[in-house]
Amino acid sequence: MSIEVAIVPAAGRGTRMRPATRVVPKALIPVVDRPAIQYAVEESVRAGAREVILIVDPGVGTLTERHFWEEGPLPGLRDVRITPVVQEIPHGLGDAVLTARQAVADRPFFCLLADNIPPPGGDVLPGMAEAFENMSVVCLRRLTPDFLERYGVIVPGTWFGENVVEVRGAVEKPGAADAPSDLGLIGRYIFTPEVFTILENLPPGLGGEIQLTDAISAMGEAGRCLGYVAGQDLLDVGNPLGLLEASTVLGLSHPEWGTVYQAYLARLVEEL
Ligand code: G1P
Numbered sequence: 001m002s003i004e005v006a007i008v009p010a011a012g013r014g015t016r017m018r019p020a021t022r023v024v025p026k027a028l029i030p031v032v033d034r035p036a037i038q039y040a041v042e043e044s045v046r047a048g049a050r051e052v053i054l055i056v057d058p059g060v061g062t063l064t065e066r067h068f069w070e071e072g073p074l075p076g077l078r079d080v081r082i083t084p085v086v087q088e089i090p091h092g093l094g095d096a097v098l099t100a101r102q103a104v105a106d107r108p109f110f111c112l113l114a115d116n117i118p119p120p121g122g123d124v125l126p127g128m129a130e131a132f133e134n135m136s137v138v139c140l141r142r143l144t145p146d147f148l149e150r151y152g153v154i155v156p157g158t159w160f161g162e163n164v165v166e167v168r169g170a171v172e173k174p175g176a177a178d179a180p181s182d183l184g185l186i187g188r189y190i191f192t193p194e195v196f197t198i199l200e201n202l203p204p205g206l207g208g209e210i211q212l213t214d215a216i217s218a219m220g221e222a223g224r225c226l227g228y229v230a231g232q233d234l235l236d237v238g239n240p241l242g243l244l245e246a247s248t249v250l251g252l253s254h255p256e257w258g259t260v261y262q263a264y265l266a267r268l269v270e271e272l
Contacts, residue, residue, distance in 0.1 A: 001108055002048050002129075002211075003047070003049065003107075003108050003109060003129060003132070003190060004048065004049060004050050004051060004107065005051045005052075005053065005107050005109045005272060006041075006044035006049040006051070006052045006053070006105055006109060006110035006113075007047060007048075007052075007053045007054075007055060007100045007103075007104065007109055007110070008027075008037060008040045008041065008052060008053070008054050008055065008111075008112050008113075008181065009043070009087075009093060009096040009097060009111070009114075009116055010026070010027035010037050010040075010054055010056055010059055010064065010114050011055050011057045011090060011096050011117075012024070012026055012027075012053060012058055012088045012090075012092070012238075013057075013183070014026030014029075014238070015237045016080070016175050016236065016240075017238065017239065017240065017243070018236055020240075022217060025056075025057065026062060026115075027056075027064060027065060027114045027124050027237070027263070028063065028067060029237065029243070031237055031243065031246055031247055032247055032250045032251050032254055033247075033251060033254070035067060036114045036115070036117065036267070037054065037064065037067075037114045038067070038068075038074070038115075038236050039067075039114070040112040040114045040117070040229065041054075041077065041080070041082065041116075041247070042076065042077070043078065043112060043118060043123060043125065044110050044112055044125065044154060044239065045076070045080055046123060046125075047110060047123065047125035047126055047129060048129070049080070049110060050079065050081065050102075050128065051080070051081040052080060052081070052082050052083070053081075053083050053084075053085055053100045053103045054082065054083070054084045054085070054086050055084075055086075055087050055096045055097070055099050055100055056084050056085070056086055056087070056179070057086070057087065057090070058086050058087075058088060060110070061092035064084060065082075065084045066217040068082045069082075070200075071212045074079065075229060076129070077192060078088075078267050081253065083098050085100050085103055085105060085153035086092055086099070086190060087099045091152065092204075092207070092208050092209025092211055092212075093113075093210075093212040094199045094202060094203075094205075094209070094211050094212065094213075094215055095209070095214075096212040097191075097195065097199060097201070097212055098196060098199040098200060098210070100247070101196045102190065104193065104196075105193070106133070106190050106193050107193065108187065108190060108191065108193070109127055109190070109191055109193075110186055110189070110190055111188070111189040111190070111191055111215075112169045112187065112189075113123075113187035113193055114212075115127075115187065115236055115237055115238035115262070116186060116187035116234035116235065116236055116237075116238075117237060117246055117250070118232075118234050119232065119233075119234070119235055119249050119250075120249070120250070120253040122230075122231070122232045122234070124127070124139050124228070124230045124231075124234070125190075126187060127163065127231075128188065128190050128228045128231060129190065129193075130155055131163075131164050131175060131226055132190050132226075134192065135192060135219070135224045135225055135226060136189065136190060136191045136192050136194075136216070136219050136224065136225045136226070137188075137189070137196060137225070137226045137227070137228050138154070138170075138181075138185055138188075138189050138216055138225065138227050138228070139185070139186050139187070139188035139189065139227075139228055139230050140165070140166060140183045140184060140185065140186065140229045140230065141183070141186045141209075141230055141233055141234075142183060142229070143154065143181050143182050143184040144182075145176040145179075145182075146167070146176070147184060148173075148174060148175055148176045148179040148182070148184070148209060149173050149174070149175040149243055150173060151168040151185055152170050152171065152172045152173065152183060152184065152185035152211075152212075152213035152216070153170065153171055153174050153179045153182070153183060153184050153185070154167045154168075154169065154170045154178040154181060154183050154184075154185065154227055154228065155167070155168040155169035155170065155171075155181065155182050155220065156168065156180075156183055157161065157220075159199070160226075161193070163229045163230075163231075164226055165222075165226070165227045166185070166220075166225075166226060166227070167216065167219070167220035167226060167227045167248045168220050168221065168247055169217045169220045170185065170213045170214075170217040170220060171213065171217070172205055172206045172211045172213035172214065172223045173206060178222040183227060185213060185216070186230065186233075187232055187234060188230075188234075189212075189216075192224075194219070194224070195215050195219065198215045198218045199212075199215050200217065202214050202215060202218070218223045221271040235250070239266075248265070252265070
């Protein structure tokens with residue numbers, strides 16, 4: 001089944017990226033030559049999306065919107081409908097997703113967290129879309145113990161081949177001691193519209209916020225969610241070191257500057 005709509009929750013305050021994000025929204029921090037959020041929009045379009053809904057803070061919505069329209073549509077995004085939806089008060093990722101309910105309506109949709117960018121050639125949405133039939137699919141990676149307090153972690157059930165696993169439940173940032181597995185949610189999801197009904201009725205979870213992971217858990221417990229294990233990690237631009245790493249990886253493969261940058265890095269490393 002083809003999926004034509006994507007949402008990109010981009011209303012986070014970017015506390016891990018201070019002071020860069022005191023004024024500039026996290027989603028507009030540049031990575032090589034474009035802001036983080038543009039990577040997510042382009043990635044969803046590569047996977048077939050023709051409509052992208054950006055979930056933004058009240059204050060910065062216009063700024064993010066202007067990025068996509070200021071001087072006319074961006075190359076490659078000419079035929080894509082990009083709509084901002086404002087999350088008035090931040091109540092967590094689950095609440096952000098719920099904000100897009102009306103715009104998404106009764107369609108399955110991609111959900112992409114703009115902090116995470118696939119490395120060149122590492123798109124995961126096509127593999128997830130292949131696993132998608134009529135139940136939600138979440139993207140997973142095996143995590144080392146120290147990461148289990150930074151990611152949502154699933155309870156795995158039956159495996160269908162090497163990459164696809166039944167999700168029986170999920171816990172938000174459980175930490176190594178309480179993690180039900182080492183399979184973490186890495187910021188790429190395909191949801192059926194039933195996620196909205198679940199989110200609407202969820203009590204606040206970890207940190208008093210409406211947690212997307214809790215909605216995934218509810219779908220898993222009802223036998224309505226699959227996990228897709230990605231072949232490689234996504235880059236994480238949500239913290240300073242991750243941003244440096246992502247800039248290097250994406251810079252090295254940049255069609256215009258990749259070769260020159262590679263030579264520069266090689267010289268730099270030699271001098272170390
Ligand atoms: C969010 C989700 C978490 C997920 C992570 C992926 O956490 O709540 O379940 O594993 O994104 O990056 P955040 O990074 O916003 O704290």
